[in-house]
Amino acid sequence: MKLIGNYLSPYVRRVGVSLNTMGMPFEFEEVFIFKTPEKVRQYNPLVRIPTLILGNGEVLIESSAILDALDQIAGDERRLVPAFGSERRRVMKEAAIGVGVMEKAQWAFYEGRFRPEEKIQQPWIDHNEKQVLSGLDYLNDAAQKAGEQGWLGDTEKMSQADITAVVAYSFAVTVRPALGIAERVPALAAFADRCEGLEVFKDCPIPNQP
Ligand SMILES: N[C@@H](CCC(=O)N[C@@H](CS)C(=O)NCC(=O)O)C(=O)O
Structure with missing residues (x-):
């Protein structure tokens, strides 16, 4: 399997991070x-x-579609979005908020x-930044509820809600440094620190901006 990007x-x-979490080895082509x-x-x-190019040459695009396909390939034990029920809806909603951020x-x-x-349209930047902060506030409440050991989607193990929320947080902090995000959402910041310390995240480091 080869991930391009x-x-x-x-x-x-x-x-x-999802591939690492599901224990699926892949080659990374940095582009x-x-x-x-x-x-x-x-x-x-x-x-x-x-x-994403699968081992059989099939090409997958669009992160949510890729992750959906990977969940199917990984099977019920390893999937990152629960297969059904309210747990699935909760994880999908939180992941959607992460994607929106x-x-x-x-x-x-x-x-x-x-x-x-x-x-440059400053009002358009302000509009988007307002939504970034509002989405992060929501995830901060979820992180507060999750506490020091739990997960955002109230799942037993890390799910797509956690991965997407943490990746969204770290991206927003990187590209909008003036927003003071870490200070505004301390529970989410602590949760992100916990996850970013895991090998599955550390293996996918954010590069310096080209
Ligand atoms: N909805 C897409 C978004 C992908 C996306 O925006 N990728 C950016 C890089 S962060 C890109 O390829 N931009 C090039 C372009 O759209 O021209 C997904 O979830 O995969």
Whole structure:
């Protein structure tokens, strides 16, 4: 299995951490999409990362679809989103909030990164940052309830809710440093520290911005 992308992308990182958590070995091809898009175009018509190539050559795209397929491949013992019931709904909702935080932090980040200075829309950045903070506040409440040993989705072991929330938090802290996120969401910050200390996360380090 080969994962193409880089770990500044929270979508790529959630897939890498999930593969590690499920004990699925993979090769990682580090690609910075705006530098070398041709490395991805041959596999993915959208030219986006993550792109995952399975052992049989099948190509998977879009992190949530990739993770859904991996859960199926891994089977019930190792899957990261419970198969059914209220536990599944809870994990999916928290993971969705994590993905929303990623998207909104990404949009705020891209506004400053891709537009000429005179065309940057500060109200649009503010709008996105407000949603980042609101999503993180929600995850902070979940982290508060989880306590020092528990998990965000109230599951027995780490689930996709935890992985996506922590990857979203660490991404937001990295690309929106001026927001003072760690101080605003101390329970989530402590929870993220706990998870980022695990090998499955440490194996997928966020690179310096290219
Ligand atoms: N919804 C997609 C988002 C993927 C995404 O936005 N990837 C970014 C890198 S963080 C990318 O490939 N951007 C290049 C582009 O869209 O042109 C997912 O979950 O996989």
